[in-house]
Amino acid sequence: MKIASVESFGNADVALVRVRTDDGAEGWGQVAPYHADITAHVLHRQIAPHALGRDAADIESLADRIPELEHKFPGSHLYRALAGFDTALWDLRGKVQGKSVSSLLGGDARRFRAYASSIRRDITPEHEAARLVGLRELHSFDAFKVRIGKECGHDEDEWPGRTQAVIETVRGALGDDAALLVDANSCYTPAKAIEVGRMLEQHGVTHFEEPCPYWELEWTREVTHALQLDVAGGEQDWDPRVWRTMVETRAVDVVQPDVCYVGGFTRALRVASLAEAEGLPCTPHSANHSLVLVFALHLQAAIGNPGPYVEFSIEPDADYPWQVGMYEPRPEVVEGKVALPEGPGWGVESHPSGSRAPSTGSAGSTEVDGFTSGVHMQPPETATTVRVEGGTTLTTDGPFAEIKEAIGGYCFSEANDLDAAVELASRIPAASMGGAARCARSWSGSGTPASRPGHFPKPSRAARASSVCASAA
């Protein structure tokens, strides 16, 4: 079962990876999102050459050996690429054995409590509370995470008073029974984090994520030891040295490996195991609806120390267009719980031309003993089928560029105005009106643009966002 090809299908936001063997087996994985085209270069130039011709069953030894062979490049880009390769091998292993990835490891959990994870700071406390209440009505969430402080903020708040206000307002709106989590994204010095932490504890917050710059482990440890609530962290970390120190010195109460950032499923399992040996739970980071969410579900099912819930992003697809159409079925939250996709491997079907953010560059190709590694560019923008978010597929006779212009023109362009969007939607061909309406709702669901301070997409973002609505089938 020799690895015969390593392919990536993606763009600047995200890339799927397909590994095929010489006997016809195949598996799908995904590199980490963001600058994924650069990661694809790394995959094809620094991962695949060491993998082609090797036995696809040797996942663990490949996960060890490849970073050794690229030991001059210790860091995130390498592990983001390795994750794409490693997760494809796990899918392949599952498919060959006719088992889901978690079942391969003896996991039998099938539904997981999900926490509704807000990614936004550019949102007023009232608006945040309103949408969390709305989502609870729709999906019966009983756990919620909001953002506090400012990302890498050096003790600054996103705007003065927001942190205290968002905690008070959200707690007031959700009541005392809701589990409330927060994420400070590396904002605070230890003294400030402890001060904020005491306030959080007074409001029954139970999970304080990344209180300090994550690279200041000693700071984080100081906060962890000073507070009663759980301090969590580790999402960006890949270095086993750092994980060991983090766990052994109990710098956090909860480890949060991201399957795509840590270098894949194999290495995420190791982090969970390391934490389990020290009695710490593992709540993986899965802050978007790309395959990382599916990987996180399998991880939770497979390990002995899963945290109490799985992270489930509540941000609209309009803000993360690239996560749309990559695979199906997409996990959904029903009665506060999210189900593990069923079936062999990851249990999902990947759609390599699904995500339609603009393509950039090519990573070229590599050939080793007749085996190949290379990038598949996005198809040209002449597709005549449109898939809108949520899975509805619509066909139109117009070329993609026209549809893009029509759909993109109303909800993400410089107008930034719901009325203008509705007017523009009327100009969209009848066949794709459903998509247009859905986009409008998605946007509306996050409030009108005017109520989102600081959230006026730049043209480049608008151009990207417009593609959320239309993806080649």
Place this chain on the structure above:
Amino acid sequence: MKIASVESFGNADVALVRVRTDDGAEGWGQVAPYHADITAHVLHRQIAPHALGRDAADIESLADRIPELEHKFPGSHLYRALAGFDTALWDLRGKVQGKSVSSLLGGDARRFRAYASSIRRDITPEHEAARLVGLRELHSFDAFKVRIGKECGHDEDEWPGRTQAVIETVRGALGDDAALLVDANSCYTPAKAIEVGRMLEQHGVTHFEEPCPYWELEWTREVTHALQLDVAGGEQDWDPRVWRTMVETRAVDVVQPDVCYVGGFTRALRVASLAEAEGLPCTPHSANHSLVLVFALHLQAAIGNPGPYVEFSIEPDADYPWQVGMYEPRPEVVEGKVALPEGPGWGVESHPSGSRAPSTGSAGSTEVDGFTSGVHMQPPETATTVRVEGGTTLTTDGPFAEIKEAIGGYCFSEANDLDAAVELASRIPAASMGGAARCARSWSGSGTPASRPGHFPKPSRAARASSVCASAA
């Protein structure tokens, strides 16, 4: 003095970086070699956007802030790119103030003892000893470093018995007065490293570099504490957390930051300073003749705890074609010492079209408020001027491709035969004969191909190597 443009000039092996300000100042730096085209993507996509429009004088705050803004990508690729930007800013600062970089920091050393650094393991002990003796005759080196074990070798030797033999043979050939250093490149477990270390001590070796996998800091510490000789390490490390642990726990006796791997001159200075506070010397890693060697010389001149010598690669340009023609003057060893280039900034003139390894890909361009960041591709292969290694410039009427074919045909092609090379050299246009002869000597200087086990360049390498002899002026 706002940063108005960030440009890179390079290829898959190495890339120069030019930063220009809105008032016309400019500086040149360099990203780390190897997969430098990928690093250029990172530079233009993940470094430059945070830098354009900022004050070029704020080097230290940019070196702090940019990794924060890219904190989802902690690792080598990011710091390799940052190094290109940071070193360009230091050159710019020096040029604006009319001082060399080391003088900006109060350094006044001008000549440094160099150690002759062998990079090769595919060389017999006899051949290695012979070339070290030859180099001593030519340049009066009194310190030499050879490679032992196998890179990331899991206790294996490059071939059975080579390590012991190369130490005995080289020591025998050089006599007892020569300083002898070794590099194990992450080969050994602690027990084996200590066993090898005792043998090294018996032969008067004083510097044992990277005895264990460098990412196993505890292993390295165990070896450091067990042996009398100096254990050195750190070349691949960029993470300040790791440097702190390495220094504070005295995992090594000598720190070896690489200016290009660690994220630039600013961050290399910090590592040196951290080590100085703990009483450890700093001997920077500079294993090739790209600008990293110049950066290392300035570092040694600027810091308070320089090690006793500077690393000076003895490998022929034929094996590192991309390091030829990038800048001048190239540092040379005279009487065992290498001089700091004189003049403002780094004291060298960069030649953006000098290094002629094949170009791959484009990182596209970025624009922020009218300021730009982008890649300059190599000029097409129609140059009519040829620069041969060593600095001689020859002009010919033929297009580059013909010259390349002629020069590349004899010394690096599948023939791999010195006689055939000389025969082929006769076919080269008279005007470029000097270059041909020089290439032949360079190859010959490392012994005939037949005496270099395992060192038969593949066609792709041959094609690259051929470009050493010809570079567009």
